[in-house]
Every structure is written in structure tokens, then in C-alpha cells.
Amino acid sequence: MPPTNPIIALSPGALYGTLCSATNWLFSFVMLLAVVAFLAAALQFMLSGGDEERAASARRFFAFVVVGVAVAVLAKSFVFVTADFLGANVSGLFAC
Numbered sequence: 001m002p003p004t005n006p007i008i009a010l011s012p013g014a015l016y017g018t019l020c021s022a023t024n025w026l027f028s029f030v031m032l033l034a035v036v037a038f039l040a041a042a043l044q045f046m047l048s049g050g051d052e053e054r055a056a057s058a059r060r061f062f063a064f065v066v067v068g069v070a071v072a073v074l075a076k077s078f079v080f081v082t083a084d085f086l087g088a089n090v091s092g093l094f095a096c
Contacts, residue, residue: 023079030072037065 045058 019079023076027072027076034065034069034072038062041065
């Protein structure tokens with residue numbers, strides 16, 4: 001009997017479980033980085049000492065953190081929407 005390709009043998013539910021688990025880990029890591037980046041932006045803003053250029057740089061940094069969090073949430077929800085579209089049994093956005 002020839003060996004089967006494990007990727008082809010996955011059902012939509014099993015594929016969703018694998019993708020969900022991987023994206024949960026990645027999402028957790030990105031959120032941890034976002035918290036660190038947010039604190040760095042806040043520290044940069046506090047240490048600007050009234051210098052408008054450094055304060056503006058901190059505001060831009062904070063805006064990038066907010067955009068990064070929004071992209072991460074959209075990427076996480078993309079897996080959920082795709083799995084639902086393919087007919088996998090999905091229980092929630094952050095539950096596998």
C-alpha cells in the first residue's frame with residue numbers, strides 16, 4: 001500500500017484544528033510583543049521631556065502598535081471565517 005500524504009488526508013475539521021492551534025500560539029506571541037511595544041512607546045513618550053519631535057515619534061510608534069494589533073486580530077479571525085466557509089465545525093474565534 002503506498003504511503004498517504006498527511007496533508008491531503010486532513011479533513012476540514014482537522015485542518016482547522018491544526019491552523020487554529022498554530023494561530024493561537026502566533027497570536028499570543030504577537031500580543032505579547034504588542035504589550036512590550038506599547039510600554040516602549042509609553043516610555044518613549046514620557047522620556048521625551050517636552051521635545052515635540054520625540055513626542056511625535058512616540059505617537060507614531062503607538063499608532064504602529066495599534067495597527068499591528070488590528071492586523072493580528074484580523075489575521076486570527078481570517079482562519080475562523082475560512083474554516084466556517086469550508087464547513088469545519090468551529091466553536092468560537094479563540095477556541096479550537
